[in-house]
Amino acid sequence: MKTNKNSKKLAVAMVALLALGVSCSDEFLEIAPTGSLADAQVSTSEGLDGLLIGAYSMINGKLNVPNERGGAPNHWLVGSILGGDANKGTDPGDGATLATFQRFQADPTFAEVNVLWQSRYEGVSRCNTVLSTVAKSSESLPAEKVTEVSAQARMLRGHFYFDLKKNFNNIVVFDETVLPTDIVLIANDGDAWALIEADFQYAYDNLPETTDAGRVNKWAAASYMAKAKLYQKKYAEAKTWFDDVIANGVAWNGEKYALLDDYSKVFNAAFDNHAEAIMDVESSNETGSVNNSNWFDDLNYPYLTGNEGPGDCCGFFQPSFELANSFRTGADGLPLLDKSYNLPANEVKNDMDIASTEPFTPDAGPLDPRIDFSIGRRDIPYLGWKPHPGQAWIRVQAYGGPYSPKKFVYYADQEGTLTDASSWTRGYATMNYPIIRFADVLLMAAEAEIEAGTLENART
Structure with a gap:
C-alpha cells in the first residue's frame, strides 16, 4: 500500500507541473515539422x-x-x-x-x-x-x-x-x-x-502550344490521348486524335512536328528538343548530381578496361541477335516482314567467337542503314571513339552476344561537356529520352488507320 500511495502522489505532482507549464506557455509544442514546408x-x-x-x-x-x-x-x-x-x-x-x-x-x-x-x-x-x-x-x-x-x-x-x-x-x-x-x-x-x-x-x-523546353504542351496531351485510345482499341477515336497531331501539332517552340532528316540526331544530346520530340525525359549536366542525367543507363555502356570508349562499365543491355537481324532488307531495300531475316542465310554477319586480334569483315548488306545508329558492331565506327573492336568491348560474348548498345550513348567529343561524372563512372550521358516521338505518332496512326481507316492511308 505504501508503494501505491507514493506512486499516486508522484503522478499528481507531475500533472500539476504539466498544468503549470502549459498555463505559462505552450510554445515548446509549436515545432515546425522537419523537412517539410507549410x-x-x-x-x-x-x-x-x-x-x-x-x-x-x-x-x-x-x-x-x-x-x-x-x-x-x-x-x-x-x-x-x-x-x-x-x-x-x-x-x-x-x-x-x-x-x-x-x-x-x-x-x-x-x-x-x-x-x-x-x-x-x-x-x-x-x-x-x-x-x-x-x-x-x-x-x-x-x-x-x-x-x-x-x-x-x-x-x-x-x-x-x-x-x-x-x-x-x-x-x-x-x-x-x-x-x-x-x-x-x-x-x-x-x-x-x-x-x-x-x-x-x-x-x-x-495547355498552350508553345512552352519552355521540357514542359508539356497541348500537342503532347493530344498525342498521349491518342495513344491511350489506341491501347483501349478505340481505333476510330485514336485516329481522329492522331490525324489532328499530324496535321496541326507543333513542338514546344512552335516548330511543326517532323521526322529529322538525319536519323542520328534523334539520339544525340547536341540536338535535344528537336522537331521529333513530343514529350521527353529531360536531362541536365553539370548539376553535381547524376539524378539529373541518364542515371538509368549507367550500366549500359560497352565493357571497357580503359578510357578508349564511353563510360567505364558495364556491358549490360546488349542488343540481341533478333534486333540486329531485323535490319536485314531485301534487294529492294525493304524490310523482310515475314521474319525470314532470322534464317541462317539472312542473319547479319557477326564476330561471335572471333578474338579482337583476329581479322573480321563486317556484313556487306543489304542492311537498313539505321542499324549502325542503333547497334555497336565489330569494325564499324562507334560514335567518334574508334571502330568497335568486338570482343574487347564485350564482357562475356558467349553469354551476352557480340553487340553493344549505341543509342543514348554519348559521343567522344561530348565527354566532359554533355556528360556528368559526379558519380562512380567516368561519365553518364546527359541527353533527353523520348517518351513520345513524332515517329511513334506516325506508326501508331498507321495502326489506327488499319483498324478504322484505309490500308492505303496506313501505308502512307
Missing part, C-alpha cells in the same frame, strides 16, 4: 512552381533506393529485354536477378517490380499534391496561373497512371481529393482509363 510557403506562385518541378522530376523515375533501375523511364529491363530487343548482357553473375526478366521468371516480389510501382505512384502523389495545393490557393492566385499549373500537373498524372496501367493493369486509382489515410482502403480495380482520358483532355484544352 501551406503558406507552397501556396504562392513560386511555391507552386517548385511543387510542379518536383512532379516533373519524377518522370525520370529516380527514387534513390536499391534496385532502382526497375523504375527506369526507358523501361530497358521490363520493355526491351522482355520484348527481345536486348539481352541482359555482361556475365551471368553480374546482376543475376535481372536475367530472370529475360527468362520470364520475375514475379511481383522482385524489388525491381516494386520500384517501378513505387516510382510511378510517387509521380502520382506529387501531381496530386500540386493539384490539392492549387485548390487551396485558387482564391489568392491569378486564374491563369491556376489553370497553367493544373493543366501541367494533370498531364503528368495522366502519364504516370498510363505507365502504371500499361505495366500492371490492375492498379489503385485516386485523385487529389482522396486523403492519404484512405488510399490504403481503395481496391486495385479502379477505372484508370477514365481518369487518364480526363487528365489528357483537361491538359489538351488548357
